[in-house]
Amino acid sequence: MSSPAAGKPDTPSCTSCHTTNLARAGQARAGKTIEPLAPSVVPTRLSDPATVDKWLRRNCPDVLGRECSAAERADLVAFLIGQ
Numbered sequence: 001m002s003s004p005a006a007g008k009p010d011t012p013s014c015t016s017c018h019t020t021n022l023a024r025a026g027q028a029r030a031g032k033t034i035e036p037l038a039p040s041v042v043p044t045r046l047s048d049p050a051t052v053d054k055w056l057r058r059n060c061p062d063v064l065g066r067e068c069s070a071a072e073r074a075d076l077v078a079f080l081i082g083q
């Protein structure tokens with residue numbers, strides 16, 4: 001997100017893996033394809049709170065060097081659900 005990032009150098013932002021176009025597929029570090037995050041394209045996205053939680057617990061530290069707060073998670077989900 002904002003710099004200087006405290007997360008891993010190869011993942012300075014969420015877009016490092018998910019790209020800036022959430023309707024398109026992204027790519028993880030190992031080159032594995034990630035299905036689009038936009039629920040308008042992949043309806044199962046954001047439909048399971050446990051899945052969202054699990055991934056944010058992993059992705060936030062990768063990018064920010066810390067967990068996302070409850071408010072940040074709520075903001076992220078609210079934003080992503082509209083995509």
Ligand code: HEC
Nearest residue numbers: 011013014017028034035045046047052055059060063076
């Ligand atoms: C290192 C690559 C990487 C980074 C960086 C990353 N993600 Fe992800 N993300 C993934 C992978 C891999 C998955 C799980 C595979 C999948 O769901 O296709 C995932 C899954 C998710 C999910 C679960 C979606 C669902 O309901 O199915 C959300 C939400 C998400 N990421 C949001 C974020 C946000 C927000 C950030 C930035 C804080 C971020 N990601 C950064 C790789 C990444």
